[in-house]
Amino acid sequence: MKHFLYYIKPFHSFTGKVLYFNLFGMVFISLLEGIGIFLLVPIINFSGIVNINSDSTNISRLYKLFEYFPPTINLSIILIMYVLLVIGQNLIQKYLSIQNVKLLHNFTRFLRMNLYNDLLDTKWGFFTKHRKSDLINILTSEFARVIGGINVYLQILSSLIFTFIQIGIAFWLSPSMATFVLLCGILLGILSRKFIKKSKALGARTSKLGESYLGGITDQLNGIKDIKSNNLEESRKEWLGKLTKEMNQEQVEYIKIKTSSQLFYKASSSIFIAIFILLSVKLFQAQQGELLLIILIFSRLWPRFTSIQSNLEHMSSTMPAFKKLYDLENECNDFKEINDDKNKKNSSPLQIRHGLECRDISFRYKKNEHIFALREINIQIPVNCMTAIVGPSGAGKSTLIDILTGLNEPETGKLYIDGVSLSGKNRLSLRNSIGYVSQDPFLFNESIRENLLLIKPNATETQLWDALEFSSAAEFVKRLPEGLDTLIGDRGVRLSGGERQRLVLARAILRKPSILILDEATSALDTENEAKIQQAIERLKGSMTIIVIAHRLSTIRNADQVVVLDSGEIIQKGGFLQLANESMGMFSKLLGSQMKAN
């Protein structure tokens, strides 16, 4: 319930007066509906089926008013009033429904934006902890369930208002009969609590199954090439068959609970109505008109009771989704980077004069495990020089880069920029100074131009082509039918791996960063293009700080400094030739085995 209220409270403050105005409108509609029911009795009275004139009850006193009209026009007046009331009531209903939809959609947008903003402002460590598909699941399916839950909450609110007013009218007509019916309603509510509990439990299963479905499908589509080339289709189909069977069972289970509760509710209602009519006649000596009215009111109220019950079940089934969203938002807040709008605007790129320095840096991905991805790292990265980081797979090279970009925060030790330790304040400025090309280059599903302008929106045509020339991409872009305006497809799949790498390199260089980080950035290139880029990077030496991760050691021959990592520790440090000559060191061994392979 705590999670539900967490979203309902801002809903009330977001919608403000409009929600209460709508609720007031619903009260008004309920009153109109009550009056409509009142008018039905004189209509029947004129038909002669029921005689209310002999009663001395509240209703007959009210209907005496109609005696002032001439009998010939009496029925016409009542009929016109009835029609006008029903039309008026439905017009207001239409207006309120539109208002409610507007409220809900505005709030949905507000919530969606807040959640996504929170997510984007979260530290990198948060994303390394979570499966991407789980986050997508919360942002789509679970989010939709939360909005569904708020919508049902609105419906319950309007049903409750209607019910209370109709019960009020029933009380005015006959307190004893109304009390009896109300007690029956409360009893029904208590007895059907188990259905609400079951719906909540089922809702938790829905969340889990939805998460597994999206997670599995995302993984498989990401790895579809491997699945196909390893002939794994059948095992994947089996997986989906098993999961969808569970999903079906869960849906059937939900319908079973829903229909059982409806059956229980309707069967009990019919028993209560039978007892109620019997008691009204025998015990409460109800008059004809009064009895007719109460039956009319309650025949309208019972379906409301039923819908409140079924809506409560629906709302309970969405509670686990409220919890998921709540937990995600809270975790995002715990992992928030200090980057409010004011800070973002003031974060101009850093002018680095001396360099970066890692002092006693250690880092673990999971705080409760003993394994350190980096342990006591001490290095100086001098400005405008080329530093190469090498080591076997899993040595911690990418983790170290994430420390240098401020994405990962060291568990112990600090990163210094020109002697100033990295903190929330200069973290964004540092990132604005970096051009980064990762192992798995990412391009948006837009045109080449848009992908480049993303980094520097005001870049001129010449600057764009210069960057493409630098990364040896100009030639192939010119050959594309629409040149810079060619759409590159989802994650750049219409381009080869090497072409994608060259575009991402052009994008990184366009910013004219003071630090260029290349994480295996030329691994997918052919020898000719790799050599060209190598030369271009060489030319940058002296005007830019370059940090390179390389498996192919021949590509770092001209590095000013080589850092060798193994199992998260620095085991060698020095110039390329110096390390190559340390025959017992890992570097010379790596170099030797690569030369043999070549």
Ligand SMILES: Nc1ncnc2c1ncn2[C@@H]1O[C@H](COP(=O)(O)OP(=O)(O)OP(=O)(O)O)[C@@H](O)[C@H]1O
């Ligand atoms: N998100 C993560 N969660 C937990 N452990 C991780 C995560 N990312 C990396 N690691 C672990 O940290 C260690 C260092 O990984 P890292 O990716 O930095 O190595 P690397 O030297 O860059 O490897 P490669 O050359 O294969 O890219 C590895 O043992 C890896 O399993």
